[in-house]
Amino acid sequence: MSAVLATPPATSKSQEEPTIDGFHLVIDALKLNDIDTIFGLPGIPITDLTRMAQAEGIRVISFRHEQHAGNAAAAAGFLTQKPGICLTVSAPGFLNGLTALANATTNCFPMILISGSSEREIVDLQQGDYEEMDQLAIAKPLCKAAFRVLHAQDIGVGIARAIRSAVSGRPGGVYLDLPAKLFSQTMDAAAGRKSLIRVVDPAPRQIPAPDAVNRALDLLRGAKKPLILLGKGAAYAQADADIRALVEKTGIPYLPMSMAKGLLPDTHAQSAAAARSFVLQEADVVMLVGARLNWLLSHGKGKTWGGPKQFIQVDIAPTEIDSNVAIAAPVIGDIGSCVSALLAGLGSGWAKPPAEWTGAIAERKDKNQSKMVATLAARPSPMNFHSALSVIRDAVKARPDAIVVNEGANTLDFARSIVDMYEPRKRLDVGTWGIMGIGMGFAVAAAVVTGKPVIAIEGDSAFGFSGMEVETICRYNLPVCVIVFNNNGVYGGTDVNASGTSDVAPTVFVKNARYDKLMEAFGGVGVHATTAEELQAALGEAVASGRPTLINAVIDESAGTESGRITSLNPSLAKKK
Ligand code: FYN
Ligand code: ADP
Numbered sequence: 001m002s003a004v005l006a007t008p009p010a011t012s013k014s015q016e017e018p019t020i021d022g023f024h025l026v027i028d029a030l031k032l033n034d035i036d037t038i039f040g041l042p043g044i045p046i047t048d049l050t051r052m053a054q055a056e057g058i059r060v061i062s063f064r065h066e067q068h069a070g071n072a073a074a075a076a077g078f079l080t081q082k083p084g085i086c087l088t089v090s091a092p093g094f095l096n097g098l099t100a101l102a103n104a105t106t107n108c109f110p111m112i113l114i115s116g117s118s119e120r121e122i123v124d125l126q127q128g129d130y131e132e133m134d135q136l137a138i139a140k141p142l143c144k145a146a147f148r149v150l151h152a153q154d155i156g157v158g159i160a161r162a163i164r165s166a167v168s169g170r171p172g173g174v175y176l177d178l179p180a181k182l183f184s185q186t187m188d189a190a191a192g193r194k195s196l197i198r199v200v201d202p203a204p205r206q207i208p209a210p211d212a213v214n215r216a217l218d219l220l221r222g223a224k225k226p227l228i229l230l231g232k233g234a235a236y237a238q239a240d241a242d243i244r245a246l247v248e249k250t251g252i253p254y255l256p257m258s259m260a261k262g263l264l265p266d267t268h269a270q271s272a273a274a275a276r277s278f279v280l281q282e283a284d285v286v287m288l289v290g291a292r293l294n295w296l297l298s299h300g301k302g303k304t305w306g307g308p309k310q311f312i313q314v315d316i317a318p319t320e321i322d323s324n325v326a327i328a329a330p331v332i333g334d335i336g337s338c339v340s341a342l343l344a345g346l347g348s349g350w351a352k353p354p355a356e357w358t359g360a361i362a363e364r365k366d367k368n369q370s371k372m373v374a375t376l377a378a379r380p381s382p383m384n385f386h387s388a389l390s391v392i393r394d395a396v397k398a399r400p401d402a403i404v405v406n407e408g409a410n411t412l413d414f415a416r417s418i419v420d421m422y423e424p425r426k427r428l429d430v431g432t433w434g435i436m437g438i439g440m441g442f443a444v445a446a447a448v449v450t451g452k453p454v455i456a457i458e459g460d461s462a463f464g465f466s467g468m469e470v471e472t473i474c475r476y477n478l479p480v481c482v483i484v485f486n487n488n489g490v491y492g493g494t495d496v497n498a499s500g501t502s503d504v505a506p507t508v509f510v511k512n513a514r515y516d517k518l519m520e521a522f523g524g525v526g527v528h529a530t531t532a533e534e535l536q537a538a539l540g541e542a543v544a545s546g547r548p549t550l551i552n553a554v555i556d557e558s559a560g561t562e563s564g565r566i567t568s569l570n571p572s573l574a575k576k577k
Pocket of ligand 1 (some may be wrong): 278296
């Protein structure tokens with residue numbers, strides 16, 4: 001329990017009675033629930049909270065912008081199944097954190113955004129307080145749950161509710177509003193201690209109904225061309241051994257969504273990743289495990305999906321079912337429980353899928369993979385995405401425990417298929433929204449939470465959103481190697497201003513920028529790499545030394561395609577097609 005701050009007034013009957021204030025109740029409530037790290041940005045009214053939390057043994061990681069602290073909290077939540085905490089000041093700081101909170105909710109990552117706020121009396125009468133804003137009302141539609149605590153004795157309940165809301169059922173973002181006055185409120189220390197809640201079983205197992213499991217198994221048994229599709233919900237669930245056993249015992253080919261890569265090694269014989277289009281079109285029964293039929297899967301219909309098929313969907317959220325197309329066999333429960341029930345139901349006489357199906361997939365895979373090998377072997381000058389990524393592919397193969405963070409357009413799309421992952425939860429990327437700006441926040445969280453090397457593969461545009469956080473990486477001396485794929489602009493650097501004025505085109509950046517100098521400015525290692533050999537040497541050194549490093553990888557400015565592989569979402573390109 002933490003130190004007692006305030007001395008009771010002389011008139012109090014309990015002169016000797018120790019008291020505790022709101023600051024310490026918040027800290028103690030977090031500690032009681034094993035929360036050991038806060039990602040945030042100090043300022044009025046939460047500066048003292050960050051100081052006191054650090055003094056009380058919580059690791060406080062301070063950022064340069066709240067959005068990145070929020071992204072770090074979200075990634076920490078995904079990696080640990082404990083809600084990541086992001087702490088911000090009021091109004092503008094809160095709003096900066098809100099993008100990350102909404103993104104966490106969209107991606108089903110558990111996090112809690114805790115923001116200081118102005119006093120209710122003034123906010124509600126709109127009397128113009130310092131950073132006045134009705135934060136609770138604004139946060140509500142953008143997160144899974146939102147709470148405000150007005151009295152010190154309710155801090156325990158507020159934090160317990162926030163934790164439960166974040167991690168139970170479908171995980172997500174929670175907003176916790178703590179008005180400035182709350183922090184200095186005091187109460188009797190013993191009563192304060194008693195008011196805190198240690199949350200018991202915060203994410204209770206949800207066992208699937210046996211008939212739902214049997215329905216799914218019957219459908220799978222009758223399939224001629226079955227496919228398992230693993231999503232980041234499956235990665236989050238930490239049911240790695242059972243998921244692998246289910247795939248291997250059924251013998252069914254599987255496709256990982258990007259953040260499910262590594263749940264089974266990408267080199268696994270049953271991976272159909274290199275025959276993606278083929279299996280999506282041809283499969284007759286598709287079992288989704290922790291993946292949604294959203295835009296990333298073309299909503300389960302249309303050209304991508306070819307002929308008719310039936311879906312099994314394993315998910316914790318019953319309302320996800322039938323969201324886009326009919327689901328023939330929903331299996332509702334937590335993935336750990338669902339997968340173990342499916343495994344148990346397989347029995348001993350399970351027949352593996354027909355050889356025509358697995359053989360046809362292997363053929364496609366071989367074709368695509370041989371093409372890939374040839375492309376990766378080339379050493380053009382300047383580097384293109386493939387030659388640079390082939391170096392990173394080898395580095396990750398050598399250090400399969402390293403965490404890859406990946407954002408950009410072409411940099412994202414090429415890295416997804418080129419850089420194989422070998423272990424679960426080692427790939428963090430732009431997720432459900434395809435959001436740019438997660439890079440440095442995710443990288444910091446990955447390094448802080450796991451202590452493993454982090455390799456952040458960044459488009460130059462994507463890096464710009466969170467680039468100032470390289471100071472944070474240096475300040476905490478984190479083992480992060482940022483590789484900026486520098487092709488002078490968004491998608492590439494060759495766009496021309498059609499108006500004839502002196503401005504460059506909207507997608508073009510300063511040519512030949514030296515992002516490496518940014519890392520050097522804060523004491524880290526900066527490397528300007530113009531060849532695959534230079535990139536390889538610098539990356540090897542960075543991973544071995546663990547020193548904060550930024551490699552400015554010079555990429556052919558004409559190598560990218562506009563919008564990467566999602567050109568269909570770009571109206572002018574879609575029209576041209
Ligand atoms: C995949 N492929 C491979 C391999 N892995 N070939 C050889 N070897 C290996 N290891 C093949 C695969 O079969 C596909 O070919 C192709 O490479 C691309 O694979 P990918 O990346 O899995 O598939 P695709 O169609 O690009 O994926 C669809 C998607 C993905 C929607 C899931 O594009 C995605 O996650 N997009 C997110 C994009 C995003 O968020 N962008 C940010 C916006 S940036 P075929 O089978 O021949 O098709 C702002 O502009
Ligand atoms: P991807 O982008 O990889 O396809 P999504 O984020 O779209 O993945 O889908 C993840 C799904 O996983 C969500 O529908 C979510 O409800 C579900 N999910 C998350 N955690 C669990 C869990 N522990 N058990 C079951 N389902 C889960």
